[in-house]
Amino acid sequence: MAVISQSTFDPLRRFVRVRLQQGVPIVDADVNEREDIQKFELRAFLKWFVGDGVPEGNDGFRIVGTGLANDFEIRSGVTGSVDPLAMIGRYLVDGLDVMIEKTVTYTQQELHESHGASAADKAAAWNVPLIRKMESIPASEHTILVHLDVWERLVTPSEDPDLIFAGLGTESCARWKREWVVRTRAGTELPKTGDEDFRPQHAYTPLALIARRDGDARVLPGDVTDLRQQRLLVPPANLIEDVLGTEPADYRRGQGRPPISLRAAINALLRGELPSTPDAPVAASTGNQVMGRAFAFDQSGGLVASWYGGETGGVEQVAAARIDLSTVKEGFGAPSLVTSGGPHGEPHLVALPGEDLLFVYRSGSSASADVMLKQAPLAGLGAAVETPVSAVAGTNETLPFVAVTGDVATIFFHSSATNRWQYRRWRHTDKTWADTAGAVELSNQTATGRQFHAAVGQDGGIWAAFTVQGGMQALRLDPKSGTVDHQETFANQRTDPSVLCTREQDTWVFSVDPVGVKAIRFHGTDWEQENLVVSPNSEISSLGHPSAVEDQDGSIWLVWNDASGHATDLFVMQRDPVSGEWDVLHPRRLTTSPKDDLAPFALIAPDNTIWIFWSSNRTGAQNVYYKRLITAV
Structure with a gap:
């Protein structure tokens, strides 16, 4: 019996070296602790940075049915001569390297x-269970787990005479030996604390499942399902650069990673879809969330979404939530209320330089609703003071929309007094009004449908489109001077106008008429001829809510909803920047829910991914959903 001091190694003490001192005796515990430290660090590396499984180029511990009754082969995966350093069968289990030299x-x-x-004697000496016969597993159990059991034990000269030093005829140091056996048990779960076949300090890993047949004890090749993790390999750094186009150091920090897996992206393309992240709610709720176009990227690397609903005591309030673009997989944070008290709704927002957000919204819900604004960081909006934009007594002022150019925020809204669109300009830098006398009429055209959208062009002008009697009007407003030019009215009944200003100083206006989704471009100095870009795909098809963005390559991506078939789904189509052609033959489906997905709104992110927000009744109530469309990385 070897006399060995009790182990002094404790990984939680974080000792990493043993150092000899002059004039101090060396004891066995010191040397043994040094060995334990080295083994612990190697095992931790293999366990946490490599993992369990068979290395690349190896096929150790394959379980094979050969037709024997209640028996099978444990193959080494080695043919020809065995090189114990390279060609032997191997398996990493919990950081332990296990070797099999020959098939048994x-x-x-x-x-x-x-x-x-x-x-029995050997099992008792080693304090391990016997390997039970497969026939001892009840016949009613039709699934048998084959697993590897690994442990280490002490070997002394009494067991291995070679450990006696021949020159002196005395014992040398004892050795630790790594042992393994393959066991079987009913079901699919590995042994755990409390099970008869579980032992502390043992490591377990699954190798295979065997499907049992009634009245037939044979194990055939087709009865075995291989469960081994295989092809473990630490890849070269240039593989990350070649596949993902990012530096390995950045990739390890979580930077430059694709928004979805390459497998998911390839499968989407094979299905005729565009790669995208899964559909997800911004903030799951049992109440209705009314969505508009209140979404904006802030100056701190985040995206803020806003909506309104009646979950606060049944009173409509404006809520907002933010997602950090560096940790998008964590989703949106908990929503916070922007308003309180009486009913509020119809929010729109922009991000200002610094941390401030500018929210505009409707206050009240009777025939005398007003337009209000708040300017503050997201966390402070709830307590921020409301500033009236327009509060004309007896007039319903609704549907505010805000666009920022320089230090001026232009706030558009609809007035029931004239049934026209008006605006008022707010200097967000000093929080004063440029239009001190009140709101100014944007157009003398009578509005219909109260539908409006605007976008800021490269020259700082605000291009707006809205429905009017007899069609749709589009124009450009200079927010500095308040002058309007390039005003044009387009005939036929219109809905859902949407404006996109491109880097090439073009302005696109999309809208829906009875024929389909139409697009018209202001190019150079005038409006071009209007084109039909999306036609209904069936007699029962109903198109709506177009929204468009431009990516970094100059492609325009148009999103809309189509109510054909069993439900309303979202679709997307691309305009090629070189040919100028719309891919009208290949619109891609974005959603397939049996519920209705409608009113999409698209934004382009700094990383060139396209964020799509929409309203869906998947949970019974209308909630705001989102996904990211990956068109390039």
Whole structure:
């Protein structure tokens, strides 16, 4: 019996070296602790940075049915001569490297109970269970787990005479040996604390499942399902650069990673879809969330979404939530209320330089609703003071929309007094009004449908489109001077106008008429001829809510909803920047829910991914959903 001091190694003490001192005796515990430290660090690396499984180029511990009754082969995966350093069968289990030199059957293992007393004596000496016969598993169990059991034990000269030093005829140091056996048990779960076949300090990993047949004890090749993790490999750094186009150091920091897996992206393309992240709610709710176009990227690397609903005591309030673009997989944070008290709704927002957001919204819901604004960081909006934009007594002022150019925020809204669109300019830098006398009429055209959208062009002008009697009007407003030019009215009944200003100083206006989704471009000095870009795909098709963005390559991506078939779904189509052609033959489906997905709104992110927000009744109530469309990385 070897006399060895109790181990002094404790990983939580974080000792990493043992250092000799002059004039101090060396004891066995010191040397042994040094060995334990080295082993612990190697095992931790293999466990946490490599993982369990068979290395690349190896096929160790393959379980194979050969037609034997209640028996199978444990193959080494080695043919020809064995090189113990390279060609031997291997498996990493919990950071332990386990080797198999030759193929054996399950029953040939020394601890198998078919070997009688010799197996029982050895199992008792090693304090491990016998390997039970497969036939001892009840016949009612039709699934058998084959697993690897690994442990280490002390070997002394009494067991291995080679450990006696021949020159002196005395004992040398004892050794630790790594042992393994393959076991079987009913079901699919590995042994755990409290199970008869579980032992502390043992490591377990699944190798295979065997499907059992009634009245037939044979294990055939087709009965075995391989569960081994295989092809473990630490890849070269240039693989990350070649596949993902980012530096390995950045990738390890979580930077430059694709928004979705390459497998998911390829599968989407094979299905005729565009790669995208899963559909997700901004803030799951049992109440209705009314969505508009209140979404904006802030100056701190985040995206703020806003909506309104009646979950606060049944009173409509404006709510907002933010997602950090550096940790998008964590989703949107908890929503916060922007308003309180009486009913509020119809929000729109822009991000200002610094941390401030500018929210505009409708206050009240009777025939005398007003337009208000708040300017503050997101966390401070709830307590921020409301500033009236327009509060004309007896007039319903609704549907505010805000656009920022320089230090001026132009706030558009609809007035029931004239049934026209008006605006008022707010200097967000000093929080004063440029239009001190009140709101100014944007156009003398009578509005219909109260539908409006605007976007800021490259020259700082605000291009707006809205429905009017007899069609739709589009124009450009100079927010500095308040002058309007390039005003044009387009005939036919219109809905859902949407404006896109491109980097090439073009302005696109999309709208829906009875024929389909139409697009018209202001190019150079005038409006071009209007084109039909999306036609209904069936007699029962109903198109709506177009929204468009431009990516960094100059492609325009148009999103809309189509109510054909069983439900309303979202679709997307691209305009090629070189040919100038719309891919009208290949619109891509974005959603397939059996519920209605409608009113999409698109934004282009700094990383060139396209964020799509929409309203869906998937949970019974109308909630705001989102996904990211990956068109390039």
